[in-house]
Amino acid sequence: MELRFSDADEKFRAEVRDFLTKDLTEELRQAGKASTSAFSEREWNLGWLKILNARGWAAPDWPVEYGGTGWTVSQKYIFDTECALAETPPLSPMGLRMVAPVIMAFGRPDQKEFYLPRILAGEDYWCQGYSEPGSGSDLASLKCRATSDGDDYIIDGTKIWTTQAHYANRMFALVRTDFTVKAQEGITFLLLDMNTPGITIQPIITLAGDHEVNQVFFDGVRVPKANRIGAEGQGWTIAKYLLVHERGNSFAARIRVGLEKVKAIAQETGAAEDGDFTRRLAEAGVALEALTMTEHRVMAAISQGAMMAAESSMLKTLGTELLQRVNELGIEALGNAAIPYAHDWTRPGANATPLGPAAAPVLMAQYLNNRAASIYAGANEIQRNIMSKLVLGL
Incomplete structure (x- = not known):
């Protein structure tokens, strides 16, 4: 497997970074940084969706005839990665990545004509x-x-x-x-x-x-x-088709952002002086590199025409469990500063002063919210059953 992106891909990465620098407003950037779950609030993700749609970049996964970008698999991955690194507000996947593929695959022409443009424009939520x-x-x-x-x-x-x-x-x-x-x-x-x-x-x-x-x-x-x-x-067949799209997302870039924040907090609070803590932090970093390479392998296979099956369950399981692992390290690094918590502190522009590092309220909220990550979109125990059936024939 070629681990480097092509020159054309790197040129595209530069284009994406330039777009994010110029078009991601400071308000939306702060909302993204303050996001505590896989969903940002409606006002933020719709605001970001409208900016993306004006550029023609709202639906990278859609076919061109429905308003997609025509990007390659690697370009889609680069775009997702750069948005994660820039901490853009998470878009709601319900329309763009879940029901839209179902409408394209199973819907009537009149349903496609009515719903798909409304999803792109943010008219339907x-x-x-x-x-x-x-x-x-x-x-x-x-x-x-x-x-x-x-x-x-x-x-x-x-x-x-x-x-x-x-x-x-x-x-x-x-x-x-x-x-x-x-x-x-x-x-x-x-x-x-x-x-x-x-x-x-x-x-x-x-x-x-x-x-x-x-x-x-x-x-x-x-x-x-x-x-x-x-x-x-036919609903069960359609539901299984939809769940492949729900589970097959990339995790590594957003986890990398979180891990870097944990490292910075550990330096600030003194947790970085604990040898056991730094060992576990390093182990999480190794696991992150492994997840990144796994995403690259899956991306390469899809680009050659492979279909996502057990791979979507694998990525969902590995990604959510590593996400929770990094969240736990963050709470440990905060120490006593993680104890006082108020929901309002996570709002963009909140003027409350948390105890300890400024990131404490958001990290605590992420930790609490992400306890559900290994349950929603199909519990990870179920994902392991799927993998054992499809891969091992058990």
């Missing part, structure tokens, strides 16, 4: 209706019911851990349309307008004090069958 109480990793056991009624479905039930549902005007959801067949065969994929009567959103406040996730209740919600993606009962 999406949330995901997958998990339910009792149906998380065992997604096939979902019970949210969609009953046929002429040209509509009537939806009753609930979804939980619904990220940013309180901001969203649209949801893509898995619902059960048939209880008489095998669990996976009775699931259908629907697109919902969140302003439809009968939808109620109840906030769930996380350990970090964030209102990021919600429980959504459906009481006789009428949804046109025209909002179905694919055929009735």
